[in-house]
Amino acid sequence: MASRRPISVGLMGLGVVGGGVARALADKASAIEAFVGAPVRLTAALVAHPRRRRSDVPEGVRITGDPGHILDDPQVDIVVEVIGGEEPAFGHIQRALHNGKHVVTANKEVMAKHGPEVLAHAAEHGVSVGFEGSVGGGIPIIGPLLRELAANEISAVNAIINGTTNYMLTRMASDGIEYADALAEAQRLGYTEADPASDVDGVDAAYKLAILSSLAFHTTVRDTDVYREGIGSLAPADFAYAAELGYAVKLVAIAKRVGDEIQVRVHPAFLPAAHPLAKVDGVYNAVELEGDLVDWAMLQGPGAGARPTASAVVGDIMSIAQAVAAGAPPKPPPALDRGLRVQPMADLETKYYLRLRAVDRPGVMAQITRVLGDLHVSLASVIQKEVVDAAGTAEIVITTHTARESAVQDAVRELAALDVVIEVSNLVRVEDGRS
Amino acid sequence: MASRRPISVGLMGLGVVGGGVARALADKASAIEAFVGAPVRLTAALVAHPRRRRSDVPEGVRITGDPGHILDDPQVDIVVEVIGGEEPAFGHIQRALHNGKHVVTANKEVMAKHGPEVLAHAAEHGVSVGFEGSVGGGIPIIGPLLRELAANEISAVNAIINGTTNYMLTRMASDGIEYADALAEAQRLGYTEADPASDVDGVDAAYKLAILSSLAFHTTVRDTDVYREGIGSLAPADFAYAAELGYAVKLVAIAKRVGDEIQVRVHPAFLPAAHPLAKVDGVYNAVELEGDLVDWAMLQGPGAGARPTASAVVGDIMSIAQAVAAGAPPKPPPALDRGLRVQPMADLETKYYLRLRAVDRPGVMAQITRVLGDLHVSLASVIQKEVVDAAGTAEIVITTHTARESAVQDAVRELAALDVVIEVSNLVRVEDGRS
Numbered sequence A, B: 001m002a003s004r005r006p007i008s009v010g011l012m013g014l015g016v017v018g019g020g021v022a023r024a025l026a027d028k029a030s031a032i033e034a035f036v037g038a039p040v041r042l043t044a045a046l047v048a049h050p051r052r053r054r055s056d057v058p059e060g061v062r063i064t065g066d067p068g069h070i071l072d073d074p075q076v077d078i079v080v081e082v083i084g085g086e087e088p089a090f091g092h093i094q095r096a097l098h099n100g101k102h103v104v105t106a107n108k109e110v111m112a113k114h115g116p117e118v119l120a121h122a123a124e125h126g127v128s129v130g131f132e133g134s135v136g137g138g139i140p141i142i143g144p145l146l147r148e149l150a151a152n153e154i155s156a157v158n159a160i161i162n163g164t165t166n167y168m169l170t171r172m173a174s175d176g177i178e179y180a181d182a183l184a185e186a187q188r189l190g191y192t193e194a195d196p197a198s199d200v201d202g203v204d205a206a207y208k209l210a211i212l213s214s215l216a217f218h219t220t221v222r223d224t225d226v227y228r229e230g231i232g233s234l235a236p237a238d239f240a241y242a243a244e245l246g247y248a249v250k251l252v253a254i255a256k257r258v259g260d261e262i263q264v265r266v267h268p269a270f271l272p273a274a275h276p277l278a279k280v281d282g283v284y285n286a287v288e289l290e291g292d293l294v295d296w297a298m299l300q301g302p303g304a305g306a307r308p309t310a311s312a313v314v315g316d317i318m319s320i321a322q323a324v325a326a327g328a329p330p331k332p333p334p335a336l337d338r339g340l341r342v343q344p345m346a347d348l349e350t351k352y353y354l355r356l357r358a359v360d361r362p363g364v365m366a367q368i369t370r371v372l373g374d375l376h377v378s379l380a381s382v383i384q385k386e387v388v389d390a391a392g393t394a395e396i397v398i399t400t401h402t403a404r405e406s407a408v409q410d411a412v413r414e415l416a417a418l419d420v421v422i423e424v425s426n427l428v429r430v431e432d433g434r435s
Helices: A016-027 A029-036 A089-098 A108-124 A142-146 A163-175 A179-188 A203-217 A236-245 A306-326 A364-374 A405-417 B016-027 B029-036 B089-098 B108-124 B142-146 B163-175 B179-188 B203-217 B236-245 B306-326 B364-374 B405-417
Strands: A007-012 A040-046 A062-064 A078-081 A102-105 A154-160 A247-258 A261-272 A284-291 A295-302 A349-359 A379-384 A393-400 A421-430 B007-012 B040-046 B062-064 B078-081 B102-105 B154-160 B247-258 B261-272 B284-291 B295-302 B349-359 B379-384 B393-400 B421-430
Touching (some): A007 A016, A007 A306, A016 A306, A029 A040, A078 A306, A089 A102, A089 A108, A108 A203, A142 A203, A142 B142, A154 A203, A163 A247, A163 A284, A203 A247, A203 A261, A236 A349, A236 A421, A364 A379, A364 A393, A405 A421, B007 B016, B007 B306, B016 B029, B029 B306, B040 B306, B078 B306, B089 B102, B089 B108, B102 B306, B142 B203, B163 B179, B163 B236, B163 B247, B163 B284, B203 B247, B203 B261, B236 B247, B236 B349, B236 B379, B236 B393, B236 B421, B349 B364, B364 B393, B364 B405, B393 B421
Parallel strands (some): A261 A421, B007 B078, B040 B062, B261 B421
Antiparallel strands (some): A154 A247, A154 A284, A247 A261, A284 A295, A349 A393, A349 A421, B154 B247, B284 B295, B349 B393, B349 B421, B379 B393
16 A cells, blocks of 8 residues: 655644754655655644744745644644643644544653553554654664564663753762752753753653653553652762762662562662763763663663754654555554552662761760661661861761661661761662672 | 464574574563564474474474475464574575565674665565664664664764674783683683684674664675774784773774765774773673764664574564564665765775884884875874883884875885884774764
């Protein structure tokens, strides 16, 4: 049923990513046609201000402020959603699918919150959804999980999937600057939204981890299932101690299978300097996978930006357009039927780094270690630097052997309640891959 | 046209990889069925000694020594070729395609020598060829080039794609051992064939680079188009100087677009210690890609072995079986119609490291540098260590700025002919990504 009929693309959103997609479709029209076997044409674009003159869209593209002009246009084959955010994007996607249109989206929030419904809705209407651009910008990761690595039972996905925080942490590690200064710099460079909370609080990474872990474990994982801790508590002292102990500090997104449960968590972590993710610096992203056949694989690249995201989005458009041109049925949606439970965070077993300030007098260390010992939290190392201020307080840094999260949290509470402890300054998980 | 009819796989070859594929198909039958939408059954296996008892193949699989029992069996849907080598594998593949069977192969030699014919033959008969396992073991790389990264104009592919030599070079770098000892160790560990020439002479890497560059540049690149130099000339001294100068020594496979030409070359190279490939050690492989949209991406993992290769092969089987079950037409073959010419090696412009032994007397350095200067080869650094032996010879190490390969080769000939030069010990290209 192959045909050379042009395939029509309607673009919802002409911001940074949308502009990149429009440019790529125009600039690469002949290469795309050669790949697809039919011309692919951008025919309409939804914008917030349709009357504004635009130089970034080719002649003949209908610029509209009315979503219905794309979603209900029977000529449109593929709807590309690059508005971002939950609504109205989710509504647009569902309406497009209902109208029998294929959808390509880079929307991590919609896929993290409603991915299973979107995929089921697409299957019901016999159309495809491409969402390669929703995780890791231009890094091929969704496709490999669904195809090249599909034979594997995945046991772990460890990732750095937020470029903004990775840039900030890289700066804090290499130049010893404060969190607030790193954030201001990231904002100045345009790496964050006006409200940076989604990046620094780990919300963005949690969306992406929900998507990756759903596919890796064939189980519906929502963003709300992901334990989430941001980078705001990290101070220059933590980076200094990490370096002293041989670790890098990263915001990690970890999905790990433990028996019939899965861990899904986003938080700062100390990684051994030799860990593959420890060397991923700046705005780059990386996803490390462990599978029973492949053993280990890591995929790296730019995690965001107009062109890298357009790389993924246009790749999805090309694959879907090729199938449309060939008259191929859509692929079955990924099975999300394993029903693995999310492990409660209290049951996590890992290692920990604890920094606290205490009164500097005899017997204090004994009190602190007794609290930990009573809770079966075993010490791996203790650093006590000389008195750090006029008040005569000492900074104490403890790393633990593998311990239970609930016990460590209890210990933190008990330590904070000790008269001799002035403050528990930070608690960071240590992920060294050994138990 | 979806059906639940079982999909029949015929396996040609039950060696290390074939055994891994058979085991994975058996162990993962239910997960594969859930993915494909129909059962996938190994029904026959071609072996060299069909009378030998085998414990690694499930009941009900026909073990045969006659290729026709698979290639001409109308029940077989997918032929999996994991025999390796050019013939009889190539003949089997073509016969399978001619008989309307889909083919999955991990055969780099066949795909490097005859890939375009195989892909065209498959298209002619309306079937698919999967060859993810032919490059980089379990690393997803063929699929991403054909799908997720398809929107990119690829400008460079830089890879470490031979695990045996990477293991040897890692050992030579970290422990200062001789080439012969590293080779003996790799052989003892089972990392090489009985005849290690395919690994150490760069033949294996050249096959894989021909495949990658064909897909990256949409141009037919044969193994014979790839410039090839092995690792046999590398001595402990080269590793010591490399470390002193801040470089790692790797066998690189480089495919680079330069205007309307492409460079395709496999040879040892000095890479800056901070280069992403410099940190890829041991038997691991990595492929670094540069594209106009994605900018940069790197894919890493185990480059060989039964299970990693089975990961790729079974992934291909699953994708093809899924399409068969859904009644989908095969994808169009990758277009190889750009017709980019391979740049003659003499035209290469890069940097060089030159190690030579000369008589240690006044004026020698002037003679050597005059040869280079006359050929417009500009020096970046010169190291002369004290006299190294009783004969009073000195070891001189020169690195150059970007120079033309033909000029450097002329210089090496002229230097070797100088009375004062005892030997040109080694010439290694320096790939620092800057010009």
